Amino acid sequence: MAEALIASLGEFAAIPGVPSEPTLRRLIKENPDFPANPGTNGQSYEIDVAAGIAWLKARDAKRVQGERDHAN
Numbered sequence: 603m604a605e606a607l608i609a610s611l612g613e614f615a616a617i618p619g620v621p622s623e624p625t626l627r628r629l630i631k632e633n634p635d636f637p638a639n640p641g642t643n644g645q646s647y648e649i650d651v652a653a654g655i656a657w658l659k660a661r662d663a664k665r666v667q668g669e670r671d672h673a674n
Contacts (some may be wrong), residue, residue: 611647614654621658 617621630636630647637653
């Protein structure tokens with residue numbers, strides 16, 4: 603079994619299609635299910651790259667479905 607690829611907040615934000623660092627900080631703070639260990643006391647964030655991207659895709663899919671439901 604492969605080990606999860608872990609990225610810092612800046613590394614994760616640099617991936618195309620991923621929100622900016624300030625947006626990611628807000629998402630992590632507001633969503634305890636986001637797959638990240640927030641940094642504290644000088645420690646950097648640790649984000650599981652595959653799980654983070656999957657979480658963002660699921661969030662976008664829910665938003666799009668909500669917009670479709672509202673339009674109907």
